[in-house]
Amino acid sequence: xxxxxxxxxxxxxxxxxxxxxxxxxxxxxxxxxxxxxxxxxxxxxxxxxxxxxxxxxxxxxxxxxxxxxxxxxxxxxxxxxxxxxxxxxxxxxxxxxxxxxxxxxxxxxxxxxxxxxxxxxxxxxxxxxxxxxxxxxxxxxxxxxxxxxxxxxxxxxxxxxxxxxxxxxxxxxxxxxxxxxxxxxxxxxxxxxxxxxxxxxxxxxxxxxxxxxxxxxxxxxxxxxxxxxxxxxxxxxxxxxxxxxxxxxxxxxxxxxxxxxxxxxxxxxxxxxxxxxxxxxxxxxxxxxxxxxxxxxxxxxxxxxxxxxxxxxxxxxxxxxxxxxxxxxxxxxxxxxxxxxxxxxx
Numbered sequence: 001x002x003x004x005x006x007x008x009x010x011x012x013x014x015x016x017x018x019x020x021x022x023x024x025x026x027x028x029x030x031x032x033x034x035x036x037x038x039x040x041x042x043x044x045x046x047x048x049x050x051x052x053x054x055x056x057x058x059x060x061x062x063x064x065x066x067x068x069x070x071x072x073x074x075x076x077x078x079x080x081x082x083x084x085x086x087x088x089x090x091x092x093x094x095x096x097x098x099x100x101x102x103x104x105x106x107x108x109x110x111x112x113x114x115x116x117x118x119x120x121x122x123x124x125x126x127x128x129x130x131x132x133x134x135x136x137x138x139x140x141x142x143x144x145x146x147x148x149x150x151x152x153x154x155x156x157x158x159x160x161x162x163x164x165x166x167x168x169x170x171x172x173x174x175x176x177x178x179x180x181x182x183x184x185x186x187x188x189x190x191x192x193x194x195x196x197x198x199x200x201x202x203x204x205x206x207x208x209x210x211x212x213x214x215x216x217x218x219x220x221x222x223x224x225x226x227x228x229x230x231x232x233x234x235x236x237x238x239x240x241x242x243x244x245x246x247x248x249x250x251x252x253x254x255x256x257x258x259x260x261x262x263x264x265x266x267x268x269x270x271x272x273x274x275x276x277x278x279x280x281x282x283x284x285x286x287x288x289x290x291x292x293x294x295x296x297x298x299x300x301x302x303x304x305x306x307x308x309x310x311x312x313x314x315x316x317x318x319x320x321x322x323x324x325x326x327x328x329x330x331x332x333x334x335x336x337x338x339x340x341x342x343x344x345x346x
Contacts, residue, residue: 003121009047020125025072028129035062048270059120061149086150091131147311155182163264176204180243
């Protein structure tokens with residue numbers, strides 16, 4: 001089969017690889033029909049995720065068709081169309097019982113495209129398939145459902161829920177990439193009074209307005225703090241969601257959050273960022289971090305089916321899997337191509 005293989009920082013190849021086989025009774029082999037590229041894949045290629053070693057097939061998002069299952073798989077059978085969760089979970093360990101599937105201690109968590117081969121391939125092996133796949137409803141928009149593998153639950157769980165967004169809140173989302181826009185879409189479940197999107201890219205800010213942002217701020221001129229304070233009457237925001245993963249954006253969140261507010265860090269940080277406790281401790285500010293557990297995927301799937309949420313808005317480009325190197329060029333230079341999510345069809 002063909003797959004996108006990580007060769008070390010800055011290196012990737014699309015090459016022939018062995019087709020995965022059942023290794024454990026709980027495994028399923030899924031034929032990929034649609035997958036995509038995540039910002040985390042770019043972090044891996046920068047060398048920000050050292051646990052991902054050269055030779056790994058990348059990718060942790062996608063939908064497909066079950067080809068074969070191990071003897072321990074009871075919830076799925078060959079021919080089933082499935083949504084692949086970016087998080088693998090055994091469902092029985094102490095962390096899984098707390099719905100902290102990201103920390104599954106039985107060979108789970110974020111392993112696809114990280115610790116084991118992932119979804120940017122024609123086939124993928126899914127461990128703990130009973131708990132790590134979701135049935136796709138008849139007639140569902142599979143492109144939209146690819147967004148439910150990772151970015152929708154990430155923006156919702158690590159941004160909106162961790163930030164405890166409430167009706168009437170003023171929320172600032174720093175970073176109008178796919179995960180930031182996913183947080184914007186799902187924050188609207190809680191009817192905040194203002195949703196402020198901050199980014200360097202005017203095109204993405206315009207997209208954010210069409211997705212429901214009440215205000216947008218281009219931070220390229222260094223005046224973002226001043227503009228946020230003007231928008232909030234000098235108070236700052238109730239919730240600041242960091243969706244980039246660089247020191248400057250984490251610093252911005254610390255500068256704009258109000259007393260009693262929350263900073264929800266969603267971004268993947270590859271280098272250290274300063275935490276100004278000397279200023280924040282007295283302001284009753286809550287700071288959260290996290291890796292998505294995908295405990296809300298079933299709920300989000302129902303919301304999409306009910307047409308209360310339309311994640312297909314995030315898809316801007318489509319390519320064949322064989323054109324994945326070109327797709328990486330598009331996604332890696334997203335501002336030049338006005339790209340959000342690139343769907344890859346096998």
